[in-house]
Amino acid sequence: xxxxxxxxPTTPPTLADVAExxxxxRQTVSNAVNNPxxxxxxxxARVLDAIxxxxxxxxxxxxxxxxxxxxxxxxxxxxxxxHTANALMDRFVHSLVETSSAAGYHVLxxxxxxxxxxxGYDQLLRSTAVDAFVATDTYLGNPQATWLETRRAxxxxxxxxxxxxxxxHPWVDVDGAAGVELATTHxxxxxxxxxxxVGWRKxxxxxxxxxxxxxxxxxxxxxxxxxxxxRSDDTVxxxxxxxxxxxxxxxxxxxxxxxxxxxxxxxxTLGERGLVAGRDVAVVGFxxxxxxxxxxxxxxxxxxxxxEVAVEIVRHLEGLLTHPPVRGGGVLLTPELVVRGSS
Amino acid sequence: xxxxxxxxPTTPPTLADVAExxxxxRQTVSNAVNNPxxxxxxxxARVLDAIxxxxxxxxxxxxxxxxxxxxxxxxxxxxxxxHTANALMDRFVHSLVETSSAAGYHVLxxxxxxxxxxxGYDQLLRSTAVDAFVATDTYLGNPQATWLETRRAxxxxxxxxxxxxxxxHPWVDVDGAAGVELATTHxxxxxxxxxxxVGWRKxxxxxxxxxxxxxxxxxxxxxxxxxxxxRSDDTVxxxxxxxxxxxxxxxxxxxxxxxxxxxxxxxxTLGERGLVAGRDVAVVGFxxxxxxxxxxxxxxxxxxxxxEVAVEIVRHLEGLLTHPPVRGGGVLLTPELVVRGSS
DNA sequence: GTGAAAGCGCTAACAT
DNA sequence: ATGTTAGCGCTTTCAC
Numbered sequence: 282x283x284x285x286x287x288x289x290p291t292t293p294p295t296l297a298d299v300a301e302x303x304x305x306x307r308q309t310v311s312n313a314v315n316n317p318x319x320x321x322x323x324x325x326a327r328v329l330d331a332i333x334x335x336x337x338x339x340x341x342x343x344x345x346x347x348x349x350x351x352x353x354x355x356x357x358x359x360x361x362x363x364h365t366a367n368a369l370m371d372r373f374v375h376s377l378v379e380t381s382s383a384a385g386y387h388v389l390x391x392x393x394x395x396x397x398x399x400x401g402y403d404q405l406l407r408s409t410a411v412d413a414f415v416a417t418d419t420y421l422g423n424p425q426a427t428w429l430e431t432r433r434a435x436x437x438x439x440x441x442x443x444x445x446x447x448x449x450h451p452w453v454d455v456d457g458a459a460g461v462e463l464a465t466t467h468x469x470x471x472x473x474x475x476x477x478x479v480g481w482r483k484x485x486x487x488x489x490x491x492x493x494x495x496x497x498x499x500x501x502x503x504x505x506x507x508x509x510x511x512r513s514d515d516t517v518x519x520x521x522x523x524x525x526x527x528x529x530x531x532x533x534x535x536x537x538x539x540x541x542x543x544x545x546x547x548x549x550t551l552g553e554r555g556l557v558a559g560r561d562v563a564v565v566g567f568x569x570x571x572x573x574x575x576x577x578x579x580x581x582x583x584x585x586x587x588x589e590v591a592v593e594i595v596r597h598l599e600g601l602l603t604h605p606p607v608r609g610g611g612v613l614l615t616p617e618l619v620v621r622g623s624s
Numbered sequence: 625x626x627x628x629x630x631x632x633p634t635t636p637p638t639l640a641d642v643a644e645x646x647x648x649x650r651q652t653v654s655n656a657v658n659n660p661x662x663x664x665x666x667x668x669a670r671v672l673d674a675i676x677x678x679x680x681x682x683x684x685x686x687x688x689x690x691x692x693x694x695x696x697x698x699x700x701x702x703x704x705x706x707h708t709a710n711a712l713m714d715r716f717v718h719s720l721v722e723t724s725s726a727a728g729y730h731v732l733x734x735x736x737x738x739x740x741x742x743x744g745y746d747q748l749l750r751s752t753a754v755d756a757f758v759a760t761d762t763y764l765g766n767p768q769a770t771w772l773e774t775r776r777a778x779x780x781x782x783x784x785x786x787x788x789x790x791x792x793h794p795w796v797d798v799d800g801a802a803g804v805e806l807a808t809t810h811x812x813x814x815x816x817x818x819x820x821x822v823g824w825r826k827x828x829x830x831x832x833x834x835x836x837x838x839x840x841x842x843x844x845x846x847x848x849x850x851x852x853x854x855r856s857d858d859t860v861x862x863x864x865x866x867x868x869x870x871x872x873x874x875x876x877x878x879x880x881x882x883x884x885x886x887x888x889x890x891x892x893t894l895g896e897r898g899l900v901a902g903r904d905v906a907v908v909g910f911x912x913x914x915x916x917x918x919x920x921x922x923x924x925x926x927x928x929x930x931x932e933v934a935v936e937i938v939r940h941l942e943g944l945l946t947h948p949p950v951r952g953g954g955v956l957l958t959p960e961l962v963v964r965g966s967s
Numbered sequence: 968g969t970g971a972a973a974g975c976g977c978t979a980a981c982a983t
Numbered sequence: 984a985t986g987t988t989a990g991c992g993c994t995t996t997c998a999c
Contacts (some may be wrong), residue, residue, distance in 0.1 A: 292692075293750055295976060306986045311978060321946045338750035342688035343976030346991050349635075351685065353732070360718035361711070364917045369706070371714045375703035387753070389696070403986060407636055407681035410730070452909045516920045530810040542918060549920040572915045575708045575860045577892040597655060638992060649970045655996060664968060686992030689975050 294335040303331035314339060349605075354381055354598065356410035357401055358390040359418065364542035365515060366572035369585065370417075373439070376591035377415065384595050386412070393418075399428045406434050413598050415439060419452070426450060435601040437594045441611065443486045448515060451597040451609045453590050457487060460583035460616035461494030464565040467581070467618055468535040473563060476509040477533035479523050479543045485592055488512070488539050491567065495537050509533055513543075520546020528554070534562055535624070541566035541573045543581055548623070563624040578622025585616050634826070637678040644670060676768035683913060697724055697941065698754035700744060701733040702761065703947045708858060709915035710883035712928065713760075716782070719934035720758065728936050729755070742771045748776050756941050758782060762795070771795060778944040780937045784954065794940040794952045796933050800910070803926035803959035804837030804880060807908040810894025810924070810961055811878040812845055816906060820876035821853040822866050822886045831855070831882050834910065838880050853878055854885075863889020875906055878967070884909035884916045887923055891966070906967040928959050 300307045304329060312319045315330040320328070333335075345351045356377065361368040378388050389411055391401045401501055402425065405411045412435065419426045419440035429436045442448035468476050478495045481488030492510070499506045508531045513519035527533055528550065538544040544566030553560050558564050559565035559578050566573050569584035593612045600607035643650045648671060650792070655662045656671040674680075680815045688694045697722065704711040720755065721731050732754055734744045748754045755778065762769045762783035765767050771780045773793055785791035811819050821838045824831030835853070851874045856862035863886035870876055871893065881887040887909030894901050901907050902921050912927035936955045943950035 293752060293975080296978095297976080298885050307976090308683055308978080308987080312985085315978080319984070324984075336750060338747065340689070340976050341751045341753040342685055342692075342694065345685035346683070346689050346975090346993085347977045347979080349685075349991075358718060358721050358731075360913065363914070366914055368711050368714060368914060371704050371711060372718075374733065375701060375735075378701050379735045382735045388701075388733040390717065390733060392718075392722045392725045404681065406682045407679060409636060410684040439990055517920075545918045545920070552920055558985090570702065571706075571711060571913065572918055575709050575861075575888045575915055577888070577895055607950055611750050639994095640992080648990090650970060651971080651994080655969085658994080662968065667968075681990050686975090687994080688992045689977085689991090690995080692975075 283521070289357045293340070294337045295340065296483070297336075299328065299331045299335055299337045302335060303328045303470070340375065341433045343568065344411070349409065350412050350602070352386050353389045353411045353510075354386050355389050355391060355402070355405050355414045357393045357414075359393055364517070366545055366566075366570040367515075367568055368570050369536070369568060369587065373587045373591065376588045377594065380588075380591040381598070384599055386595070386598070398425055402429060402434070403432075405573055406432065407554045413437070415598070419443075435606070437597040439590060439594060441517055441613075451601070451610070451611065453593040453597065453612045455590065456613050456615050457491040457583075458494035458497065460567065460585075460618070461491045461539075462498045463494075463618045464537050464581070464583055465495050465498035466569075468537065468563050468565065468624060469498065469504070471563060471624060473535040474504055475509065475533045476504070476522075476535040476537060477531065478506070478537055478539075479520055479527070479547060480510065480512050480539040481515055482512050483533070491539050504610065511600075515540050515542050515547060517542055517546045520544065522546070523550045524550040530621060536562065536564045538564070538566050541568045541570040541580060541582055544582070544623075545572060545576070548576065548580070558623040563619075565624055569619050573621070581621045581624040582619055583616045584619050588615050589614050613616065628964055630744070630931050637680045637685065639680075642671065642678055642680050645678060647673045649738055659858050659931055675921045681721075688805070693750065693755050693945070694753060695729050696732045697729050698732050698734060698748050698757045700736045700743070700760065702736055707860070709888055709909075709913040710858075710911055711913050712911060712930065716930045716934065719931045720937065721878045723931075723934040724941070725802070727942055729938070729941070733846040741766065745772065746775075749775060755945055757778070758937055758941070761789075762786075762959070776942045777948070780940040780944070783925060783935060784956075792951070793794055794944070794954065796901070796936040796940065796955045796957065799932065799956050799958050800926075801837035801964075802912065803839065803888055803961070804834045804882075805841045806837075806959070806961045807880050807924070808838050808841035810963065811906050811908065811967060812841065812847070812879065814878075814906060814967060816878040817847055818852065818874065819847070819874045819878040819880060820867070820869070820870045820874060821881075822879055822890060823853065823855050823882040825855050834882050837880045860881050860892060861888045863887065864892045865889070867893040868896075879905065879907045881907070881909050884911045884913040884923060884925055887925070887966075888915060888919070891919065891923070901966040908961075916962075916964070924964045924967040925962055926959050927962050929957050932957050935967055 296307045296310050299310045343359045394400045414436035417439045419438045438452040441454045480492045511523040566580045566582040569582040573580035573582040576621040597609045639650045639653050642653045647928045737743045749935045757779035759781045762781045781795040823835045854866040867890040879890045909923045909925040912925040916923035916925040
């Protein structure tokens with residue numbers, strides 16, 4: 282019985298099949314795949330030919346069982362919130378898939394149980410379904426990072442452990458303050474002096490961090506920030522109200538926002554008042570969402586280097602998964618500003 | 625040696641560990657997990673207690689090896705194109721993750737090699753890393769579906785096999801023509817008579833399908849379509865130019881677009897001419913992207929029922945993965961119209 | 968209803 | 984440099 286030709290699908294070829302065709306032992310085939318250097322060139326060639334001929338690819342389950350590793354990275358996939366402009370996940374996931382694939386890992390998606398945020402992690406961990414996790418939602422008070430640490434689960438966080446100074450897990454994050462500082466400085470250089478901040482509520486650590494970038498940029502130029510800041514929810518509506526209020530009370534000529542969603546609210550207000558973004562008033566958002574890219578006249582926005590984030594995460598992951606593990610520290614990346622018509 | 629208490633992580637408990645604690649044999653534990661009906665209630669309870677106590681979860685690799693199935697669904701993850709408003713993937717992936725998880729499957733993401741679109745599929749298939757695929761980019765000329773069919777790989781397509789009438793694989797798709805018809809009728813009911821179509825190039829089968837919905841709605845009301853159609857690339861710029869041209873030549877009072885991206889171009893043109901969307905001219909997009917949701921005054925758009933799509937896909941998948949497989953046919957779902965300020 | 972034996976396909980350790 | 988042996992943890996016969 283041959284497998285060649287136009288045969289109906291059978292069970293895939295195994296190591297033993299290849300060994301037989303190549304006239305070597307199974308172990309030699311295994312070595313050809315995993316430690317080619319151990320083989321004599323001519324033996325290697327013969328084995329590789331056989332592998333090619335049969336279309337052999339090692340059975341993952343068997344390999345996983347033996348090596349106690351799945352080469353799978355778990356990622357809890359939460360979708361972008363509706364009615365916001367925030368769609369980082371899409372870009373990030375793509376970068377992660379690309380990068381980890383290059384490193385020999387695949388990405389396993391699992392849903393989050395809102396009731397029990399650690400449930401999905403626990404399940405995958407105990408069943409040894411994944412080798413490690415990438416934790417993306419490490420916001421204040423989220424128990425995941427701490428939980429993963431106590432479980433000694435290998436994981437890298439996308440996001441700083443804001444709330445936990447004892448955290449020792451590796452993380453990668455983007456310097457929001459630096460991004461907003463970039464944005465603010467950009468407006469200053471465009472001649473603006475009264476630049477307003479449209480941000481999130483005080484409880485949002487990330488929002489406060491971004492706000493600090495605005496404060497820093499303003500102060501370093503000797504510009505006043507008094508009466509120029511507002512904080513609200515991350516909705517278009519809030520951005521609209523906040524900017525209307527700011528325009529009335531403080532007559533800013535520029536707005537720096539904690540998100541593209543809020544920036545859209547600002548554009549909304551400008552439109553209502555017959556003001557033209559980029560001509561009468563400058564607006565800068567955060568995240569370089571698709572909205573920023575397509576809304577007329579184009580929204581200047583802070584863009585997170587998600588490709589780099591993925592690269593750093595995978596680098597950390599590879600470190601964690603070697604024997605013995607190499608624990609890296611935190612990595613803070615700097616975003617860039619994408620300038621468009623709105624400024 | 626006990627595993628209980630605050631012990632440092634060891635290798636996870638196995639079937640044998642549970643068996644020992646419960647005072648039964650390994651098979652009985654296996655049965656307790658997979659065929660609880662076979663056990664006597666008291667034995668079952670004892671085993672479940674032991675499972676709980678040890679925090680046992682079956683080792684996936686071992687189970688996969690034995691059952692020759694991974695309970696993993698492969699999905700090639702392509703990111704949303706930059707500079708378009710299209711971000712379906714995010715919503716779809718989430719729905720798929722949720723639904724397949726409920727059915728006991730996880731989603732495995734893999735990157736697409738632009739050079740060789742079938743490479744990733746082939747690899748996963750041969751290494752038996754996934755049980756099935758969900759193929760999302762089954763556009764005209766894409767070899768994936770055909771390739772998967774000849775390989776007899778279990779897969780469900782999100783998208784009709786437009787180009788291949790001999791295709792027998794299960795698919796789920798959204799009726800774009802019906803969606804556009806909905807949109808057009810909506811404008812007619814709002815009193816519009818001269819409704820323009822801003823679509824994609826003729827080669828885009830999906831675009832032609834959507835266009836047919838416009839034609840159908842117009843003709844059924846006895847409205848002329850002459851001079852009211854345009855076709856271009858799926859970019860904001862194209863939508864802008866096309867709508868400018870249409871306004872000059874045919875004075876439409878409403879625009880139905882093949883995508884939110886094109887609709888954004890139309891909004892752009894309206895803004896330039898001092899026309900207000902929703903008051904002077906009505907605009908409808910397609911996809912209900914985040915852009916449609918946040919752009920002022922809100923873009924009316926056709927929304928694909930991606931949650932339902934995921935449900936149908938998983939239903940088909942479950943059929944394919946039973947023994948013997950149950951091959952379903954195609955499923956065509958109807959989108960809905962989300963009405964906002966632009967109409 | 969429960970237990971014993973076998974083996975899925977692979978790789979680590981050792982022997983040659 | 985290549986072959987032999989053993990076993991990862993599980994489920995599937997098949998006895999009892």
